[in-house]
Amino acid sequence: MPRLEDKVVLISGGASGIGAATARLVVREGGKAVLADRDEAKGRALAAELGAAAHFVPLDVTQEADWQAAVEATVATFGGLHGLLNAAGVGVRSSIEDCSLEEYRRVNDINSLGTFLGCKSAIGAMKAPVGGSVGGGSIVNISSVLGLRGAAHAMAYSASKGAVRTLTKNVALHCAQMKYNIRCNSVHPGYIDTPMIAPRLEQNAGNMSGRQALEELHPLGRLGRADEVANMILFLLSDESTFSTGSEFVCDGGLTA
Amino acid sequence: MSGELSGRVAIVTGGASGIGAASAVLLAAAGATVIVADLQEGPNAKRDGPGRFVAHDVTSEESWKTLLADVLKRDGRLDIMVNNAGISGGSGTIETTTVETWQKVQAVDSEGVFLGCKYAIEGMKKTGPGKPAVKGSIVNISSIAGLIGSAGPTAYTAAKGAVRLLSKSVALHCAEQKYDIRCNSVHPGGVDTAIFNPLWQMVGHAQGKAFIGARHPIGRMSEASELGEVILFLASDRSSFMTGAEIVADGGITSGLMRRSLLAPP
Numbered sequence: 471m472p473r474l475e476d477k478v479v480l481i482s483g484g485a486s487g488i489g490a491a492t493a494r495l496v497v498r499e500g501g502k503a504v505l506a507d508r509d510e511a512k513g514r515a516l517a518a519e520l521g522a523a524a525h526f527v528p529l530d531v532t533q534e535a536d537w538q539a540a541v542e543a544t545v546a547t548f549g550g551l552h553g554l555l556n557a558a559g560v561g562v563r564s565s566i567e568d569c570s571l572e573e574y575r576r577v578n579d580i581n582s583l584g585t586f587l588g589c590k591s592a593i594g595a596m597k598a599p600v601g602g603s604v605g606g607g608s609i610v611n612i613s614s615v616l617g618l619r620g621a622a623h624a625m626a627y628s629a630s631k632g633a634v635r636t637l638t639k640n641v642a643l644h645c646a647q648m649k650y651n652i653r654c655n656s657v658h659p660g661y662i663d664t665p666m667i668a669p670r671l672e673q674n675a676g677n678m679s680g681r682q683a684l685e686e687l688h689p690l691g692r693l694g695r696a697d698e699v700a701n702m703i704l705f706l707l708s709d710e711s712t713f714s715t716g717s718e719f720v721c722d723g724g725l726t727a
Numbered sequence: 728m729s730g731e732l733s734g735r736v737a738i739v740t741g742g743a744s745g746i747g748a749a750s751a752v753l754l755a756a757a758g759a760t761v762i763v764a765d766l767q768e769g770p771n772a773k774r775d776g777p778g779r780f781v782a783h784d785v786t787s788e789e790s791w792k793t794l795l796a797d798v799l800k801r802d803g804r805l806d807i808m809v810n811n812a813g814i815s816g817g818s819g820t821i822e823t824t825t826v827e828t829w830q831k832v833q834a835v836d837s838e839g840v841f842l843g844c845k846y847a848i849e850g851m852k853k854t855g856p857g858k859p860a861v862k863g864s865i866v867n868i869s870s871i872a873g874l875i876g877s878a879g880p881t882a883y884t885a886a887k888g889a890v891r892l893l894s895k896s897v898a899l900h901c902a903e904q905k906y907d908i909r910c911n912s913v914h915p916g917g918v919d920t921a922i923f924n925p926l927w928q929m930v931g932h933a934q935g936k937a938f939i940g941a942r943h944p945i946g947r948m949s950e951a952s953e954l955g956e957v958i959l960f961l962a963s964d965r966s967s968f969m970t971g972a973e974i975v976a977d978g979g980i981t982s983g984l985m986r987r988s989l990l991a992p993p
């Protein structure tokens with residue numbers, strides 16, 4: 471039996487990287503994937519490739535009205551909403567001394583405010599009973615190993631991912647208390663080979679290539695793949711994980727061990 | 728050991744009330760020159776109190792520039808920065824928190840600490856050559872809400888989670904650059920301060936304090952002075968090997984299991 475049969479999953483950042491890998495998996499496992507991204511060209515192309523079980527909606531995660539429209543379009547297209555993946559995000563490299571207030575705010579707006587708005591908008595649709603069935607669902611927020619550990623060169627990014635970590639727990643406990651049957655967990659990937667880190671792979675670090683320097687951080691000796699993170703997300707979106715909520719799921723090749 | 732911090736200059740944001748005021752008193756008693764940087768004046772933040780009051784808004788970069796210039800001009804150095812100013816932003820949940828509230832809380836609790844660290848490092852670096860070397864210490868007040876999800880309103884919980892990680896990244900940067908500046912975060916449980924005024928107004932101070940106290944394994948709320956002691960320890964050389972650490976002072980809340988009913992607001 472497919473693991474996500476008839477489940478409708480809204481994916482921010484669904485046009486690329488981890489979000490795109492998850493969209494493929496959702497469709498493979500019998501679910502419906504709504505790809506929501508500000509990159510319309512890539513998002514529409516992937517939705518077209520995935521066929522009738524996928525749909526694209528334009529979304530800037532920092533805009534509440536965009537989120538409301540995305541949730542409405544999801545329910546209108548596929549008849550409900552059972553899963554939300556907050557995967558849209560940006561990485562920046564800057565320390566406390568070279569990050570400006572504008573940059574700090576931009577990173578936190580996309581990664582943290584964006585995740586807050588995703589949770590807030592989806593809960594309304596998830597808690598509502600759909601077509602006679604009881605409401606409920608699963609929210610997965612992508613934090614990072616940098617939501618667990620700091621890094622000198624990623625001050626603003628780590629702050630935004632630390633916010634996602636505690637936000638996730640707060641949302642999980644609220645939904646539990648309200649008996650919404652909505653779970654919420656955070657995923658903490660190590661360095662994953664996606665367009666986000668592509669610029670870093672090309673920058674040499676001392677006598678090592680950028681790729682080698684990042685590989686070295688992981689006891690498994692390599693970068694992660696988007697589909698490896700997507701597998702963990704699939705577990706969390708599915709009914710295989712119904713007793714997990716408010717927890718941190720680490721997928722990092724041993725980096726934080 | 729009074730005089731331990733003599734010759735050192737400390738800024739305490741939000742130092743006019745609560746935890747900030749208590750730490751200002753203790754830092755001053757240990758010999759530091761204390762600048763209380765707050766929106767409002769408080770009992771300890773007057774010309775003749777233990778702290779020199781400077782009107783300051785942690786959300787404004789202009790205000791930080793003015794404050795730092797003033798301190799370097801008048802006191803010639805900066806050794807200790809306590810980023811304590813904070814607001815709870817009301818009691819909103821994920822469903823009721825507006826974008827406006829979210830942004831207001833992030834501006835004070837997250838961006839305010841970011842700017843505080845940035846200008847602390849700038850000030851501590853300028854203290855540099857020709858003066859006694861800085862043993863800089865930055866103390867950021869997060870909360871148990873920066874560790875667990877049940878301890879505060881949604882926007883506050885996210886901002887305090889950001890402060891926890893930002894403190895570690897700042898600590899690592901200063902270590903990497905070989906600045907003699909440490910940075911740690913403090914995670915208080917319930918402390919009897921004005922931040923609880925809305926609750927005190929609803930149920931009365933004694934009853935509210937007993938209610939929140941009962942959520943702590945230790946059976947009571949903390950007094951602000953108990954957090955002042957933690958801040959003094961982190962500000963002083965007694966904690967010289969601590970950086971990037973999270974210091975929890977919560978009467979045991981995050982140590983064990985919590986009864987589900989305790990999650991419900993009064």
Ligand SMILES: NC(=O)c1ccc[n+]([C@@H]2O[C@H](COP(=O)([O-])OP(=O)(O)OC[C@H]3O[C@@H](n4cnc5c(N)ncnc54)[C@H](O)[C@@H]3O)[C@@H](O)[C@H]2O)c1
Binds near residue numbers: 485531580658
């Ligand atoms: N790649 C890694 O090493 C890594 C590690 C840990 C965590 N993460 C996190 O995983 C998530 C996915 O990252 P990825 O590696 O797949 O990156 P990616 O760059 O491949 O994909 C991110 C997607 O988010 C979209 N996006 C960015 N800003 C947006 C906005 N304001 N509104 C809507 N969409 C927006 C982009 O268009 C892009 O399609 C991010 O949250 C990232 O922080 C990535």
Ligand SMILES: NC(=O)c1ccc[n+]([C@@H]2O[C@H](COP(=O)([O-])OP(=O)(O)OC[C@H]3O[C@@H](n4cnc5c(N)ncnc54)[C@H](O)[C@@H]3O)[C@@H](O)[C@H]2O)c1
Binds near residue numbers: 871
């Ligand atoms: N009281 C608690 O239970 C508790 C628990 C955990 C963490 N904290 C944190 O401890 C810190 C101090 O809180 P408190 O309990 O002493 O509260 P408080 O309300 O007594 O004091 C906070 C002070 O910060 C000042 N302030 C607010 N916004 C400011 C701004 N923009 N610029 C400058 N000053 C500003 C206020 O004027 C006030 O004097 C906060 O960061 C709070 O989040 C408190």
